[in-house]
Amino acid sequence: MHANRLICAAQILFALASPFRAAAAGNAPNFFVRVWPVERGLPQNKVTTVVQTRDGYLWAGTYSGLVRFDGVRFAVFNEKNTPQMRSSRVTALFESDDGTLWIGHENGAVTACNGGKFRAVEIPNWTGGKIYALTADEQGDVWLLSEAGLLVRVRDGLTVSPPAGDAAKLLSGARSANGEIWWRATENCHGSNTRSCNRRWC
Secondary structure, rough: OOOOEOOOOOOHHHHOHHHHHHHHOHHHHHOOOOOHHHOOOOOOOOOEEEEEOOOOOOOOOEEOOOEOOOOOEEEEEEOOOOOOOOOOOOEEEEEOOOOOOOEOOOHHHHHEOOOOEEEEEOOOOOOOEEEEEEEEEOOOOOEEEEOOOEEEEEOOOOOEOOOOOHHHHHEEEOOOOOOOEEEEEOOOEEEEEOOEEEEEOO
């Protein structure tokens, strides 16, 4: 997510998104708010990105590390206790179809976690820069959106540029049912057919 979309009140975020009270979201009259401040284990109150993985855990990115929340307690992973993470400043999270948690960092590093094992991901020809978003196309290839507005395929470093003048406006991405990746901008959206590496912009 873009920095302007940082969730400063992490307490509210965790109360609404707890994996062990998922049913509450669909039954609003019965759910209640529980506060989870820094004093209860969150490394800081600035949360940059959140994803819930299929095993039920809630993962959150902060500028002090990656956080795993089980509904009761937090586990924090950072560059000190997890050397495969080349930065503790997490700015993007995405779970791919195979259950891998992809982690984007402010310095442009990418980390993957599968089965509880972390690994640093090398991207050919990638020069780095803050990662705003991660997603995958229909073929399972993971793409990142950089601070410069570039779309980069993690597997081989293939870079796709948006039309001139729009790069700095791209904020986040999502995949449609037909495998096309859509990128949200401040004023409009862009579609990129990554299967053929051709671009279609709207």
